[in-house]
Amino acid sequence: MNIGITCYPTYGGSGAIAAELGQALARKGHKVHFVSYSIPFRLQEYSQNIYFHNVEVMPYPLFKYPPYTLALAAKMADVALEAELDILHVHYAVPHATCAFLARHMLRDRDIKVITTLHGTDITLVGSDKSFYRITRFSIEESQGVTAVSESLKRDTQSLFEIDTDIRVIPNFVDVNRFRRGDGHCDISNFVDDDEKVIVHVSNFRPVKRIGDIIRMYAEVRTRVKCKLLLVGEGPERIPMQELVRELGLQDGVVFLGEQEGVDRILSCSDLYLLPSEQESFGLSALEAMSCGVPVIGANAGGLPELVRHGVTGFITEVGDIDQMARHATELLADDDYRQTIGRQARQRVLDNFADEAVVPQYEAYYDEVLHG
Ligand code: GMT
Numbered sequence: 001m002n003i004g005i006t007c008y009p010t011y012g013g014s015g016a017i018a019a020e021l022g023q024a025l026a027r028k029g030h031k032v033h034f035v036s037y038s039i040p041f042r043l044q045e046y047s048q049n050i051y052f053h054n055v056e057v058m059p060y061p062l063f064k065y066p067p068y069t070l071a072l073a074a075k076m077a078d079v080a081l082e083a084e085l086d087i088l089h090v091h092y093a094v095p096h097a098t099c100a101f102l103a104r105h106m107l108r109d110r111d112i113k114v115i116t117t118l119h120g121t122d123i124t125l126v127g128s129d130k131s132f133y134r135i136t137r138f139s140i141e142e143s144q145g146v147t148a149v150s151e152s153l154k155r156d157t158q159s160l161f162e163i164d165t166d167i168r169v170i171p172n173f174v175d176v177n178r179f180r181r182g183d184g185h186c187d188i189s190n191f192v193d194d195d196e197k198v199i200v201h202v203s204n205f206r207p208v209k210r211i212g213d214i215i216r217m218y219a220e221v222r223t224r225v226k227c228k229l230l231l232v233g234e235g236p237e238r239i240p241m242q243e244l245v246r247e248l249g250l251q252d253g254v255v256f257l258g259e260q261e262g263v264d265r266i267l268s269c270s271d272l273y274l275l276p277s278e279q280e281s282f283g284l285s286a287l288e289a290m291s292c293g294v295p296v297i298g299a300n301a302g303g304l305p306e307l308v309r310h311g312v313t314g315f316i317t318e319v320g321d322i323d324q325m326a327r328h329a330t331e332l333l334a335d336d337d338y339r340q341t342i343g344r345q346a347r348q349r350v351l352d353n354f355a356d357e358a359v360v361p362q363y364e365a366y367y368d369e370v371l372h373g
Contacts, residue, residue: 013284014119076103097139115145120281150303173359179291186269205235220326290346313346
């Protein structure tokens with residue numbers, strides 16, 4: 001198949017999944033054309049069957065807001081024609097599903113199918129805002145196929161937009177060979193002493209992630225277990241969180257690593273992963289941690305309970321319940337056998353349900369279904 005993929009190229013789960021999916025499809029012989037304003041962050045290396053088409057927006061003094069959305073739609077249509085695309089698969093509805101709708105209608109004599117994958121905040125925060133509500137609902141309804149990364153996101157979409165569009169749930173996936181425990185590709189010895197346990201969180205540092213809860217929880221846990229907290233990522237919460245760490249006097253225990261390529265090298269030697277978000281449609285970073293055999297403590301929000309099995313692969317706690325998180329974290333970090341058992345169960349759950357080899361064929365089958373009815 002010839003497949004066009006559009007996503008946000010910057011750090012974030014939707015861009016990561018789009019890039020991983022494109023690469024997996026390319027390895028299987030499909031021709032994959034990425035259309036975006038820069039190369040997706042997980043797509044830096046050359047690989048066969050992958051093409052990148054840059055969207056440029058012409059600057060003009062009249063434009064207070066350069067019309068990226070129109071330039072993207074025009075580029076999608078050009079690429080669809082030149083590369084004879086069968087499918088345009090857009091990740092994150094706003095504005096990509098609308099651009100794809102435009103591109104499809106520009107190419108009247110070529111029946112290109114649009115598939116929109118909903119990732120989470122495109123529905124729960126952005127798409128449901130009144131400024132985007134109507135156009136997001138329209139663009140979802142006009143897609144020839146719609147997927148969501150969890151049952152919870154499917155339900156949220158249908159209820160927020162009051163639509164009964166058929167939405168296929170295809171969960172996020174992970175490369176289980178790259179995201180695996182230890183054996184040499186672990187790389188955090190500069191930050192952590194041999195006798196210290198490692199707690200990790202990776203995100204785009206938005207308020208929705210509740211990083212303050214992690215820091216407060218860490219303040220509690222470190223009074224009982226020797227441990228460090230590694231915070232990976234960048235975003236609006238970074239500076240306030242650095243201030244909080246100073247306020248609580250935790251500077252010797254919390255390391256802000258900023259954005260990092262190759263988070264597998266951090267996760268593969270971590271002991272505990274935290275994702276206490278107030279909304280999380282899936283939690284790709286938690287999945288990547290689980291694939292590395294790391295137990296996860298996550299919030300009872302969105303799709304996280306579909307991923308983390310309470311008491312089996314980690315723990316689910318109520319949003320904002322710092323004491324409960326601290327209790328579970330201490331239990332896990334203080335008992336190596338227990339933690340390793342939970343970690344093994346986490347890895348097994350990933351192998352059974354979320355491995356790339358199991359999930360990518362679900363996308364291929366769905367493409368086939370959309371193309372051939
Ligand atoms: O976490 C974010 O806000 C970024 C966002 C994105 O588009 O990159 O993440 C969403 O999509 C990920 C990939 O499907 C999911 O794993 C995240 O749970 C989801 N984030 C939220 O729902 C808050």
